[in-house]
Amino acid sequence: MKVLITGGAGFIGQRTGQLLLKQGHQVAILDNLSPPAHDGPPALPAGMELIEGDVRRREDWVKALKENEVVIHLADHHDYLPSFSKLFHVNAVGTAILFELLLEKTSVRRVVLGSTTAVYGEGKYRCGKDGDVYPQPRRVDALEHGIWDPPCPICGGAITPMVTDESVARPTSAYGLSKLAQEELVRLLGERHGIECVILRYGAVQGREQPFQNAYYGALRIFALRLAHNQPPLLLEDGNQLRDFIDVEDVARANVAALAELPPGAYNVASGRAHTVMDLARILLRVAERDMTPETPGRYRVGDARHAVPDVSRLKATGWEAQSGLEAMARAYWQWLQAQPNLDTYFEGADHLMERTGTVRVAR
Ligand SMILES: NC(=O)c1ccc[n+]([C@@H]2O[C@H](COP(=O)([O-])OP(=O)(O)OC[C@H]3O[C@@H](n4cnc5c(N)ncnc54)[C@H](O)[C@@H]3O)[C@@H](O)[C@H]2O)c1
Helix, strand or coil: CEEEEECCCCHHHHHHHHHHHHCCCEEEEEECCCCCCCCCCCCCCCCEEEEECCCCCHHHHHHHHCCCCEEEECCCCCCCCCCHHHHHHHHHHHHHHHHHHHCCCCCCCEEEEEEEHHHHCCCCEEECCCEEECCCCCCHHHHHCCCCCCCCCCCCCCEEECCECCCCCCCCCHHHHHHHHHHHHHHHHHHHHCCEEEEEEECEEECCCCCCCCCCCCHHHHHHHHHHCCCCCEEECCCCCEECEEEHHHHHHHHHHCCCCCCCEEEEECCCCCEEHHHHHHHHHHHCCCCCCCEEEEEEECCCCCCECECCHHHHCCCCCCCCCHHHHHHHHHHHHHCCCCCCCHHHHHHHHHHHCCCEEECC
16 A cells, blocks of 8 residues: 655654554555654655655655555644644644645555644543533642632532543643544545545654754653663653553554554543552652652642543554553663663753743742
8 A cells, every 4th residue: 555654754654664564554654844843854764765844844745645545644843832823734734735736636545644642631420420521721829729629510529530442622722722623624534525434533652863952842751761861751840740651653553553544533541540640750760779768749730631541442443452561661761761862951951941931830
């Protein structure tokens, strides 16, 4: 099959492309090689045709679409900094241009969109009094006082986090909102114009080769970079946030399954196992054999969800299952990172910028 991967020079795109090539598919990638994902030309796996271009430019899409039958659309802008308009230009407008072209005659029969569980915002909770509820974004004044758990949106009482299925999406960040806009375009225009569309909402993707120059997100990468500079993991909030960490190899397998096997629709792509961020920090300290204590000075990021635990039963019912566990992921990343030359203090630059822009704040 001829497959175009947008953002194919990125973390998930490269791994997906390698798997496709191994299975005998032809792979082209459309990527503008932009920072912070890249701070120079990447060494791409042999066999991938690179079309250097931007998803915001119609002529670049025209060059890239050619004879391809499936587009795996991963190129996106994801940022915690206040670059709100760029989020929508790249993620929503870029996707709208793709669909303008798909309405003209092309060979594309299916679009696979790489989305995110950030579209759920705070996700699903259960209230003893009000049943299943979907909390509002956490209030800044609560976060300022170190009150991390969202209250019931109906009675204001305490609530318990639940796994969140694909049915209700209410983002709490501009990034999540831009990805939901992108999803809705794909879903609506795909259905209306007979283009099969599969939306994959990834959990927190980690793993070997996650580029360390982009230290704005990716807990494993940020903690490992700090350890490599003899600094303990610095956790947001109290470290008890639940996340589903998934290995990039498992995500690549889901992307490949989405070429043909998965019926159109939205699917969560996650390991199905919830861990606290503190668990991840401790596991990394253990595999790195470092005797340090993770720090929780009350820093927080406005727009983060307290917990993010997707329900993976829909995808699992198709036969896909995550194969890698958290300890194996942490070990593989730590080993890979240690073998890298020129490990700069990327985390410090990213951290200072996030503090300066008010993206990361400290509770009183
Ligand atoms: N990594 C995660 O934890 C995670 C979690 C959930 C969802 N996702 C989604 O997965 C997809 C891929 O993420 P990733 O982790 O591989 O990111 P990445 O930053 O490593 O890769 C993104 C790629 O897109 C390219 N790109 C950015 N803007 C572009 C533009 N305007 N035109 C063309 N190319 C452009 C970048 O150069 C980069 O190579 C994204 O859509 C993201 O929303 C990632």
